[in-house]
Amino acid sequence: MITFSATTNFNARIGALKNVRKGVYATVEEEIRASFKGLTIEQIRQNRDMILFNDEYIVIKLRMPDKKHRLSKKDGYRLIYLVYKDTEEVIFLDIYPKNGPSQQLDIDDKQLIELVNQLADEREKGLLTTFEIK
Amino acid sequence: MCETAVISNRVVRLSRRSYNHRLVMAAPNSYQASQLARLNRELDSLYELIYDEWTTISEEDYRVFGGQLVILIQTIKQLYDTCKKQPRQLGLQEETRKLGMNYSALYELNSDIVNFRIKMPKSEAMIQALHKLSEADARIEKTA
Numbered sequence: 278m279i280t281f282s283a284t285t286n287f288n289a290r291i292g293a294l295k296n297v298r299k300g301v302y303a304t305v306e307e308e309i310r311a312s313f314k315g316l317t318i319e320q321i322r323q324n325r326d327m328i329l330f331n332d333e334y335i336v337i338k339l340r341m342p343d344k345k346h347r348l349s350k351k352d353g354y355r356l357i358y359l360v361y362k363d364t365e366e367v368i369f370l371d372i373y374p375k376n377g378p379s380q381q382l383d384i385d386d387k388q389l390i391e392l393v394n395q396l397a398d399e400r401e402k403g404l405l406t407t408f409e410i411k
Numbered sequence: 412m413c414e415t416a417v418i419s420n421r422v423v424r425l426s427r428r429s430y431n432h433r434l435v436m437a438a439p440n441s442y443q444a445s446q447l448a449r450l451n452r453e454l455d456s457l458y459e460l461i462y463d464e465w466t467t468i469s470e471e472d473y474r475v476f477g478g479q480l481v482i483l484i485q486t487i488k489q490l491y492d493t494c495k496k497q498p499r500q501l502g503l504q505e506e507t508r509k510l511g512m513n514y515s516a517l518y519e520l521n522s523d524i525v526n527f528r529i530k531m532p533k534s535e536a537m538i539q540a541l542h543k544l545s546e547a548d549a550r551i552e553k554t555a
Contacts, residue, residue: 325466328527331541333548338523351458352512375515382515383522386530386537393540401547 279318282405283369284396290372294379301377304345308354309372312341313410318365329389335360336370336389343374352376357384357392369408370396414464419476421457426483428453429490436493439501447494447506454487454513461520470529480521487514 283291294302313321322335329336336359343353357371370392373381399405432450435442461468461480491514494507531537 327466328523329531329537333545334541338527351462351516375519376512380515383519383526385522386526386534389526389531390534390536390540393537393544397540397544397547400544401550 279321279365279367279410281313281367281369281408281410283408284392284399285404285406286392286395287369287371288406294372294374297377297379302374302379304343305354305372305374308341308343309356309369309408310410311344312339312356313367318360321367322360322362330362333362335362336393338384343376346376348376355381355384357389359393359396368396368400368405414460415472415475418457418461418464419479421460422476422479422483425450425453425457426479426486429483429486433486433490433493436490436497439497442501442503444502444506447503447510451506451509451513454510454517458513458516458520461517465520465524465528468524468528473524473529477521477524480517484514484517484521487517 291305294305324337324339326338326340327335328338336357339356339358340350341354341356342348342350352375354372354374356369359368359370360366371384371388373379373384375381428450432442432446435446487510491507491510494503494510497503497507
C-alpha cells in the first residue's frame with residue numbers, strides 16, 4: 278500500500294494557500310488527491326517531470342492543473358515530491374501556484390537542496406505527517 | 412542530443428516576432444488582439460517543443476540556444492508590460508493574460524534546464540543532502 282506523507286514546510290505552504298483571500302487556492306488539496314488517486318507506485322515514480330534521482334530516491338516536480346480556474350498543467354500548481362525506489366513511500370516537500378496572488382515562477386537548486394535537508398531532519402525526528410489520498 | 416537546431420531557429424524567429432509586436436505597439440490603434448493571439452499560439456507550441464525535449468537537453472545543447480531563449484523571455488516580458496498599459500478599448504486583456512502565462516511558463520522551463528539539467532548533476536551539496544537522508548533512513552530502519 279502506498280503511503281503519502283508531508284513535511285512541515287509542505288503543510289505550512291498548504292495552510293498559507295488555503296488562507297489566501299477569496300479562497301483563490303481553496304481546492305489545492307483536491308487537486309493533489311485527483312493527481313494521485315488510483316495511480317500505481319510505478320506511475321508515481323515514472324514521470325517526465327522528474328528532476329533528480331539516485332539509487333534510492335526520485336524527486337519529481339509535478340505539473341498539476343488548477344481546475345477551479347480552468348488552468349492547464351502548464352499554468353496550474355507545482356508539487357515537489359520525493360518517492361522511494363524500493364518502498365511504496367511518497368513524501369510531499371513543497372507546493373506552489375504558477376498563477377494568482379501567491380504566484381511563484383520557479384524553484385532553484387538551492388531551494389531543492391534545502392527541502393531534502395529538511396526532510397532528512399524531520400524524518401529522523403518523526404515530524405512527518407500522513408497525507409490522505411482518498 | 413535534443414533537437415537543438417530546431418529549438419534555436421524557432422526561438423530566434425519568435426524573438427524577432429515578439430520584438431516586432433513591441434514596435435507595432437508604439438501605434439497601438441492599428442494593433443489587433445488576433446495578432447497577439449497568433450503569437451501566443453506560437454509561444455505555446457515552442458513551450459511544448461522544449462518541454463518534450465527537456466529531459467534530454469544537455470549543457471552543450473543549452474550553450475547553443477540558451478542565450479537566445481533568455482533574450483526571447485526578456486522580450487516577451489517587455490511586450491507583456493507594454494500590453495498591460497494599453498487602453499481597455501483595444502480588447503487585448505485576455506490575450507495579454509495568456510502572454511503573461513506564456514512568459515511564466517518559458518521562464519520556468521529555462522530555469523529548470525539551468526537548475527536541474529546543468530547545475531544539479533554537479534552539485535556536491537545535493538549529493539550530501541541525499542546522503543544525509545539515506546543515513547537517516549538507515550538509522551530508522553535499524554531501530555524499527
